[in-house]
Amino acid sequence: MKLLVTAGPTREPIDPVRYLTNRSSGKMGYAIADAAAHAGHRVLLISGPTSLDVPDGVDFIPVETAAEMFAAVESHLPRMDAAVFAAAVADYTPAAPAARKIKKSGDSLSLELVKTRDILGSARGGIGFTGFLVGFAAETEDVEANARLKLAAKGCDLIVANDVSRTDIGFDSHENEALLVFPDRTELFPKAPKHDLAIRIVSMLGG
Numbered sequence: 001m002k003l004l005v006t007a008g009p010t011r012e013p014i015d016p017v018r019y020l021t022n023r024s025s026g027k028m029g030y031a032i033a034d035a036a037a038h039a040g041h042r043v044l045l046i047s048g049p050t051s052l053d054v055p056d057g058v059d060f061i062p063v064e065t066a067a068e069m070f071a072a073v074e075s076h077l078p079r080m081d082a083a084v085f086a087a088a089v090a091d092y093t094p095a096a097p098a099a100r101k102i103k104k105s106g107d108s109l110s111l112e113l114v115k116t117r118d119i120l121g122s123a124r125g126g127i128g129f130t131g132f133l134v135g136f137a138a139e140t141e142d143v144e145a146n147a148r149l150k151l152a153a154k155g156c157d158l159i160v161a162n163d164v165s166r167t168d169i170g171f172d173s174h175e176n177e178a179l180l181v182f183p184d185r186t187e188l189f190p191k192a193p194k195h196d197l198a199i200r201i202v203s204m205l206g207g
């Protein structure tokens with residue numbers, strides 16, 4: 001099958017030398033792209049900046065901002081059979097990035113942020129994608145309940161939910177523990193290398 005994967009953080013410019021980003025390493029999304037390529041699928045990886053090597057046999061589109069990621073997904077998603085949205089996309093971006101470096105002046109500086117477009121949330125309605133859709137949910141409380149709300153709100157077939165308040169899994173870690181939240185059931189995937197979770201997710205694609 002043809003699979004699209006988003007991965008990594010986004011970078012939202014404040015001025016030519018500064019940006020807003022987050023702690024995503026990209027490891028989970030890259031592990032999924034790698035596992036899917038090994039399983040014989042045709043994979044397109046759309047990723048924000050990471051220090052990782054693009055897995056062998058995977059097509060790659062590098063992006064920086066949430067808006068660039070949206071545009072890349074919008075143009076490629078319609079011909080895909082499945083999609084996994086593992087990127088940690090910025091929810092807000094500076095309203096008006098400065099064309100020149102912001103000089104140090106007053107004692108405080110306010111930055112106005114505006115909402116980015118929800119890429120996963122646009123897959124069904126806006127883009128009209130009908131394939132198997134997997135989202136991630138980074139939660140710090142009520143993990144299963146919040147993931148189930150996201151599953152319904154975004155029309156996903158599976159939400160992979162992480163408790164990001166734990167420091168031993170997620171973000172920079174090589175390991176992950178996740179709740180796999182399907183429309184009709186929830187499964188616990190116990191703490192294991194991200195590579196093992198990636199193989200499990202790839203095995204679910206297509207239902």
Ligand code: CTP
Pocket residue numbers: 006066085086087088089090091116117118119120121134135136137138139150
């Ligand atoms: N996501 C996306 N585009 C955005 C924000 C998030 O595609 N602009 C995707 C992520 O890749 C992930 C899912 O949405 O698969 C959920 O991300 P998360 O940050 O947990 O949820 P949000 O919908 O942003 O909600 P909140 O931060 O309020 O929990």
